[in-house]
Amino acid sequence: MLISFILLGKYLEVLAKGKTSEAIAKLMDLAPGTAILLALDDQGNVISEEEIDSRLIQRNDLIKIIPGAKVASDGFVIWGQSHVNESMITGEARPVAKRKGDTVIGGTVNENGVLHIKATRVGSESALSQIVRLVESAQMAKAPVQKFADRISKYFVPLVIILSFSTWLAWFSSWKVPWISRILDTEIHG
The missing domain is CATH 1.20.5 (Single alpha-helices involved in coiled-coils or other helix-helix interfaces)
Structure with a gap:
């Protein structure tokens, strides 16, 4: 009986770790695959737009977020107005209004306006990466x-x-x- 209970406990632990791994995979899917990198002239006018892999974004890069697209990295708005759905990160039920100077979180969804953001935290520094790291460490900790x-x-x-x-x-x-x-x-x- 005792061995059966211990084996059942180990089996349930493996199931829980599997579900946590699925949750981590879903969190990682929140990050967009590509981003639109902007190049500006001396007066702040957009010279060019280039679609790049979102993993190539560097701190202080300028990124364009179109309606319906995911925010490519943590940063702040330097131009534009929109509403951003942050529910997958913050749990906020309604989209949050964003305008110049407001912060945005990578992995959230731009609802209706075009935003230009300046990337401040990229890669492992981003809020999404930190959440994934916390979930992984909680999964491994006993x-x-x-x-x-x-x-x-x-x-x-x-x-x-x-x-x-x-x-x-x-x-x-x-x-x-x-x-x-x-x-x-x-x-x-x-």
Whole structure:
């Protein structure tokens, strides 16, 4: 029974880790694959736009976010107005109004206006990456009680198995030996 409970606990732990891994994968999917990089002239006018892989964004890059697109990195708005759906990160039920000077979080969705943002936190510094890192560390960490239980079960389970086998062996030998000796006596004395 005890071993069954321990195995059931280990199985449930593996299931929970699998679900956490799925959650991490979904979090990683929040990050957009591409971004529109802007180049400005001395007067602040847009010279060119280039679509790049969002992993190539550097701090202080200027990024254009069109309606319906995901915000490519954490930063602040330098031009434009829009509403940004931050529910996947903050849990906010309604889109939040954004205008010049407001901060935006990577992985959120721009709802209706065009925004130009300046990237401030990219890669592992971004809020999304930090959330993923926290979830991963929580997945790997064990509670102190669980560590204690694992340490006890490491010795307790083999001890119980040895005692159980010894008890069965003692019972079997006390039951079988007289029975065998009676058979041998009848065969020998015939």
